[in-house]
Amino acid sequence: MLKKRISAMVTIYKGIVVQSLGYKNYLPIGSPERVVENLDRWGADEIYIQVIDRSINNLGPDFSLLERIASLGITTPIIYGGGISSVLDAKKVIKNGADRISIDGIYWQDKEIALKISEKLGSQAVIINLPCEVIDNQIFHFNYLAKKLTKFKNKDYEFLSSGLCISEIMISDYKHEGFPQGFNSQLVDFFSTTNASLILFGGISNVDQISSLLNIPKVSSVCVGNFLNFKEHSIQNIKKMIGNPLLRVAKYSKI
Amino acid sequence: MIGIIDCGVGNHASVKNFLTSLGYRSKIISDLLSLDEVNIILIPGVGAFSEAMHSLHRSDLLPYLMDKILKGTPVIGICLGMQLLTQSSDENGFCEGLGLIPGKVRSIKNSRFHIGWNSLNFIKNDILINASNLDDFYFNHSYCYEGPKEFQLATTTFEEEIVAIINKDKIYGLQFHPEKSQESGKLLLKKLIDGLVNA
Numbered sequence: 001m002l003k004k005r006i007s008a009m010v011t012i013y014k015g016i017v018v019q020s021l022g023y024k025n026y027l028p029i030g031s032p033e034r035v036v037e038n039l040d041r042w043g044a045d046e047i048y049i050q051v052i053d054r055s056i057n058n059l060g061p062d063f064s065l066l067e068r069i070a071s072l073g074i075t076t077p078i079i080y081g082g083g084i085s086s087v088l089d090a091k092k093v094i095k096n097g098a099d100r101i102s103i104d105g106i107y108w109q110d111k112e113i114a115l116k117i118s119e120k121l122g123s124q125a126v127i128i129n130l131p132c133e134v135i136d137n138q139i140f141h142f143n144y145l146a147k148k149l150t151k152f153k154n155k156d157y158e159f160l161s162s163g164l165c166i167s168e169i170m171i172s173d174y175k176h177e178g179f180p181q182g183f184n185s186q187l188v189d190f191f192s193t194t195n196a197s198l199i200l201f202g203g204i205s206n207v208d209q210i211s212s213l214l215n216i217p218k219v220s221s222v223c224v225g226n227f228l229n230f231k232e233h234s235i236q237n238i239k240k241m242i243g244n245p246l247l248r249v250a251k252y253s254k255i
Numbered sequence: 256m257i258g259i260i261d262c263g264v265g266n267h268a269s270v271k272n273f274l275t276s277l278g279y280r281s282k283i284i285s286d287l288l289s290l291d292e293v294n295i296i297l298i299p300g301v302g303a304f305s306e307a308m309h310s311l312h313r314s315d316l317l318p319y320l321m322d323k324i325l326k327g328t329p330v331i332g333i334c335l336g337m338q339l340l341t342q343s344s345d346e347n348g349f350c351e352g353l354g355l356i357p358g359k360v361r362s363i364k365n366s367r368f369h370i371g372w373n374s375l376n377f378i379k380n381d382i383l384i385n386a387s388n389l390d391d392f393y394f395n396h397s398y399c400y401e402g403p404k405e406f407q408l409a410t411t412t413f414e415e416e417i418v419a420i421i422n423k424d425k426i427y428g429l430q431f432h433p434e435k436s437q438e439s440g441k442l443l444l445k446k447l448i449d450g451l452v453n454a
Contacts, residue, residue, distance in 0.1 A: 001373065073272045074269075075440060076435065077393050078435075094265070094302070120303060120306050124396055
């Protein structure tokens with residue numbers, strides 16, 4: 001039976017892990033290596049590394065960070081997003097230690113490049129991150145680079161539904177990111193007809209909320225950010241409290 | 256020494272560091288000379304089938320690699336690496352594989368992607384690879400193996416029954432990623448490598 005996932009979001013800004021509040025304010029958490037190491041040890045189902053200052057500063061992907069993380073022998077699947085703008089970038093990100101990539105800006109700027117990336121890596125390795133907001137019962141995409149909101153069009157849904165390019169959609173409630181229990185579950189309704197399964201992120205903090213979001217059939221993963229860093233073994237504890245057989249229990253060697 | 260084959264696409268760094276953490280020596284192979292001292296071949300994979308096969312053909316590595324395998328060097332294929340062991344794939348059009356295990360690769364029916372953690376159902380007992388039926392492993396693929404039952408060791412249940420492990424002689428293919436399956440992956444891959452080295 002395929003399990004639902006509780007993934008961990010690691011947001012990196014200026015080389016350190018930060019607590020991001022609404023894509024606007026950032027509080028320091030610590031070294032990426034230590035945070036990723038902890039999440040791996042705690043049995044996260046996936047670790048989603050998002051480096052938020054690479055695209056905006058035209059720095060390309062942070063290959064050095066990926067190399068340092070890979071050298072730790074991390075055994076949890078790594079998703080990387082930040083600064084990917086070409087097929088070469090995408091291939092090198094995988095070669096340096098990521099298992100999947102997350103794209104955002106390039107998807108809106110040049111769908112041809114997004115399609116080529118998918119052709120080379122296989123679309124199972126490609127996720128699209130969609131920072132979104134609901135205003136007056138309509139959904140808008142937040143362009144992080146241009147700091148601009150654009151209303152979703154039918155052709156956007158059609159393309160996302162085609163399965164040509166991506167395997168999963170991450171819906172990021174960017175406005176509520178970093179705020180306890182802030183995730184607006186109305187966002188999910190707008191993607192109920194797309195073929196891709198959904199990863200939810202942004203303001204997801206509490207056990208009941210995680211449990212109820214994981215019960216939505218289309219949702220394959222709930223991605224939790226810095227709420228995981230406040231307690232030792234947070235992921236194991238959350239899974240234990242939810243007690244859903246659809247969640248994997250991490251295995252540990254007998255001491 | 257474990258030789259990690261460079262197919263142009265693949266998560267080599269993850270695989271190499273994983274093997275180091277298990278206590279094995281390994282190196283990434285991209286030329287003929289570096290294959291000489293290898294006693295296990297590992298073909299990793301994240302990527303598209305045709306892209307990986309074209310890359311192997313371009314590297315001139317293929318004839319020497321095939322010769323080494325046919326002379327009995329054990330092989331472990333992971334995910335795309337497992338699929339490359341078969342005769343062909345339909346991914347992005349027909350493409351011939353290494354043909355080491357009879358069968359072909361086709362897209363998964365109904366739902367296109369099998370992504371996440373899933374458990375194994377063992378069809379046969381295999382002393383080198385038996386893991387607990389309760390253990391979960393990380394899968395990430397949209398194409399799967401279709402071939403004779405005699406080469407299938409384990410399956411996993413999704414929208415359809417998906418073949419998770421294939422085997423012929425000293426050649427093993429794992430559709431999941433042991434290097435990304437935490438403790439379950441470590442136990443399984445260590446047992447398999449140790450078994451193949453001592454077989």
